[in-house]
Amino acid sequence: MKTEEPQKYVLEYIFIASPKLLYHYLSTELGLAEWFAEKVENVDGVLHFFWEDTELKAIVDSKKENEFIRFKWIDESFDTYFEFRIDSDSVYSENTLVVTDFALAEDFQDSKMVWDAAIKKMLRIIGGKLISPSM
16 A cells, blocks of 8 residues: 655745844744744754654754755655745845645645644744735
8 A cells, every 4th residue: 555645835924024033943943942843952963853742853954044944854754854945025024934844635734724823923932923824
């Protein structure tokens, strides 16, 4: 029996907040632990994400400071990752946070709701304002 592969999807959030401050919350263990996971630990370059009784591990696959960071899941059945990209518009002082992730088709709506809640929580923490929710 073939296992269904997770499908890539992209969500966009338009917001007003400092991209530099936002990047800190997207790229550091302390920042991620405030809004993304209950606890995040870096053990020899491997990030351990903890939620209740679940632990997932990832490495930073690529990054460019204040612009994007990609985390590649390890110990997973499929080659998946999640990525945060910050696109800035200096004319309107608005930014777009682009979240790329993977989910099974039947889990997409639940996954989207989880991201929506997490991104709203992060923006509250940094004092940002969400202008447009995910698409």
